Amino acid sequence: MAHVPGLLSPYDRTGGMVYFPRMLSKIRLHAEGKLPQDYVDFLGAKENTFDWRCSLFLGVDYGAVVERTLQGGSDEDVLEWVFLNGRRPTPQDIDLWNGFMTKRGWKDEASDRLRFRCEEAGFGPEAGIETMFQFLDADEGR
Secondary structure, eight states, X not given: OOXXXXXXXXXXXXXXXXXXXXXXXXXXXXXXXXXXXXXXXXXXXXXXXXXHHHHHHHTOOHHHHHHHHHXXXXXXXXXXXXXXXXXXXXXXXXXXXXXXXXXXXXXXXXXXXXXXXXXXXXXOGGGOOOSHHHHHHHHTTO
């Protein structure tokens, strides 16, 4: 993959939550026809995708998030809508979410997938990539 203008890093935060703004940026870019096919394949409520995990964590249907996002407003506006229509995580829940997501692929069941993605992208061990977030940022030129 490569740099996609407008696609946010998974480390970006809204309401203290990592990944949520990236999910919204993917929704918007897809609606504009600017999201490369490699990303489209991982959009939405497909099990074990980050979008699926985020929707599940927030207790809201991914399709409803898409619909609300495309109505307009800031990431904060969409997140507040999610809190009202799904669940509002506690600060401790958000800490757990952030910890889980930022470490995904590091010595867990996603490690093999991370290794595969790194090899596929041409990143060797010297790249020092230990998590999926690190991979996404490196793969996208951040």
